[in-house]
Amino acid sequence: MTVYDEKPWLARYDAGQPADIEPEFENALAMFEATVARTPGTDAIRYFDGRISFAELDELTDAFAAAITAEGFRAGERVAVFTQNVPQFVIAQIGTWKAGGVAVSVNPMYKGRELTELLTDSGATVLVCLQSLHRDVAAAVLPGTTVRTVITTSELDLQTRNEPAVFGGIERIACPGTLDLFELLDRHRGATPPQVRLGPDDVAFLTYTSGTTGPPKGAMTTHRNVVFNAQTYRDWIGLDGDDVVLGIAPLFHITGLVGHVAISLLTGAPLVLMYRLDPALTLDIAEAQGATFSVGSITVFIALMNAPNAEKSKLATLRKVYSGGAPIPPSTVHAFREAFGHYIHNIYGLTETTSPSHAVPHGAEAPVDTASGALSVGVPVYNTVVRIVGEDGDDLPPGEVGELVTAGPQVVAGYWNKPEETAAALPGGALHTGDVGYMDAEGWFYIVDRKKDQINAGGYKIWPREVEDVLYEHPAVREAAVVGVPDEYRGETVKAFVSLRAQADATPEEIIAFCKERMAAYKYPRGLEILDEIPKTVSGKVLRRELRSR
Template sequence: MDAELQRPWLANYPEDIPEHIEYEKKPLQDYLRDGAEEEPDKTLLHFLGKEMTFREVYDSSLRFANALKDLGITKGDRVAIMLANTPQSVISYYGILMAGGVVVQTNPLYVERELEHQMVDSGAKAIICLDLVYPRVMNVLGRTNLENVIVTHIKDYLPFPKNLIYPFIQKRNTGLKVEVNYSSKVHSFMELLKASDTEELPLDIDPENDLALLQYTGGTTGVAKGVMLSHYNLVANTTQCIRWMHKIDHGNEVILCALPFFHVYGMTVGMNFSVMDRSKMVILPKFDTKQTLQAIEKQKVSIFPGAPTMYIGLINDPKVQKYDLSSIEVCISGSAPLPLEVQQRFEDLTGGKLSEGFGLTEASPVTHFNLMWGKRPNGSIGLPWPDTDVAILSAETGEPAEPGEVGELIIKGPQVMKGYWNRPEDTDATFYDGWLLTGDMGYMDEEGFFYIVDRKKDMIIAGGFNIYPREIEEVLYEHEAVQEAVAVGVPDPYRGETVKAFLVLKEGKKVTEQELNEFCRKHLSAYKVPRLFEFRDELPKTMVGKVLRRALLEEEKEKQKEKKTS
């Protein structure tokens, strides 16, 4: 197939973006060391008023690496990070790599069942966690391979007097005051750093084959699988990202890190990008519209990677006009489709560029992006990145599809994973003749711009018709009263499935089901129009802002079961 592949997208590349990049074959953590040696006093991160230089972050990471070595961590051992975005999450990440370990990013919101599965599956030997999740970790400890638990607190890296006030705020907001019982197995993050030195550990890393990260897929459609990403995978994807942003002021940008680092998207385009580009990261422990608007204004944020729900939240904030957002230059939107209306309103508000990209955990994660300063066709996920080959696999012929023909998106590139951890059968099923099968249905136009129609498994089949939820959602977003929308296929005894739309309305706006039905009929074929509507105050989402479509479907199934039994 490779010999037949046409690459029309290359003709759209601006002069400054190369078709091919020579990627450095060195461990990911070396970029932090290089920054510390060459620009030691340059600010790397800002966290709620606290700032740390490249040298301070590097020294702390080295101390943490030595602490892990003293706890018995050796090359290839898996170490989990269960933290919100904090300086500790950056220090832990690079410290684990400096010790030769493999990072296992773990969502702090995981319940015990999810946490236990990930710890058992990865075989992690140690975990770094916030005090708030410490009880959950201890409850599963005996059923895992975990030998050491390292506990830290948000206040540990807050400036005075916030560090004194924060515990009281935390108790007020959560109702929790966690007591940590330190022992030979449970350690204080800060005490470990104090007791360790900054000696570099001798390591023999093969960047192309040695793992840097086990990144677990969401598991919303089955058991979560560990995606094996090498140092080279992550270096390549971060380098691609930096080269794609060809007009930015490299080394002098301010990057807002509101996307969680435990998600591969926030990790690559936020944390790793900042370190490799030597730009300042402004870290927020969670996305909050007021805090985000304040951070953009005060820190003069110029790059804001986010998810559509974040931009929707900001443009609909009643006080948004009070903030100066003119520092925004580039916004990288991913994790879910970006409605055109949201893009236009956000660009009008800030004067910056907001463009949609595409990726998946198995590709570190980014594979496509729209041009920031160039043609951006409506609804397109953009062009493949340098060295990234993409084809649409025809369902009928099993060969590359013609332009405009819908099929499955398949990918090859230096950012594509090595496979799934301890799951050779799943790995084999996900690759086709060396190509990664994404499970996303889409098409390429004549110019090489790609479009996602929907997830293969999210497609709704109603009365024999194939219906893609994204098309319905785009129409619903055009209605002036709709803030958020998601369409799902719910069981229907006659049609097999029928379309149901879940909606969150804008503050102060009203609309009836009848009005929505009439609006949709003007823009959609009759068989695509939602038969059911449900209004909600909020939709279930992941920490990155992706709507949990599967959770809504499960709710519907439970409702139908209850109806049958009542």
């Protein structure tokens, strides 16, 4: 493997022998407690005009653990958290650990059927949810689940600004048969939570896969996984208590759980929450709070660039910018730097790798492959070995395309109650990612696409992201997605879906002609549809199955 003698900034990150780091804490709770002891008075969470210090967060989470224990919760049971990006999410996560339990993060976009599947699969006995989500979704399905205790809360709590752009039309709602979170915490304020022992291999939370390839599976994320990758974020990027974390990723997603919550608990950096993303308001808050670091999907950064108040001064302090969860077109990285003056560093991982397995070192710029136009996702992070394997499972040499197989301390223990799926995806503890890519001669990794997304047009193999990268170069295109659709002659052909920038105008024929000039004849889209929005998961991944169904 290459040693980066001529690249000092890569010297620690050799793809074959990555630098080692040792977990500093036995579990994620100990990580938090060390920060409480070190900086009790500093802000742990900022939520509009609300503030919660680390000492206050410690007290609130003690009360939460004592409260659910009094309601019959026992160590090892699961607490499902069904909220948006609000402080109550963090309170419930840490409080669950203090009660010896496993936190289950629930996508707030779930409807009744999806929530039922997740509660049934996890066997959760406690549900913490927003009042609005209880009324609209949870109340109807709870009687048939294992949930014994339902705790509701309002997104309006812990702040007073009630921003119209975010909270317009939201009111506090009475939820009969449930416990109000803050009444419960007040009753148990000052109580001592039960004494529990959490080991590094105990499950910290069940993180459900996004379901882009089938029914969601609960990845068993251990305390070792959480501690290791919190330290990875800290040491790789150079984060500390002087940073301010801008919470743009959904907290239920692995990026938000580790890249926002866990890194704040480890370093003592304040976590800025905004309920849910409003691009213009996010820019205002980032400026007011002096945000220095964030990580989120590229769709969020595209939205910020297209906000009406997108000015360089809004993100002047945001010097540590990372993006993962979806492919990043090089043209978007260039456009963001033009708009705000900062380079977006690529980061790559999956739910099953507890966020990053690869990243671009901070201060470095990822190379772009000249043949495919793909932007490198970086090099493997600490203690991580990644192989590129062929169909026969043998390692492939640099430059050849195969499946990424990842081994390291961030790889999860398996899928909850799914031994067959665990054995198939994690034989010997190494994750077969389902992502296809290659490593170049210098150790940089590139993701081509998901194995299942490859398009076979008359025997020619086409990767959607190659076509998408060209679409993103069109000045009118805001977002793009490509899928294969049935074709009588070719078997399968390329169809594109795009959304346009504000005030931009272009016809499908014009955009197809643009692509035709820039790629081989078998690659350019034969059909193109303009949508208001490209359907995506909350974490920013394109829902290709939904596009195919059109």
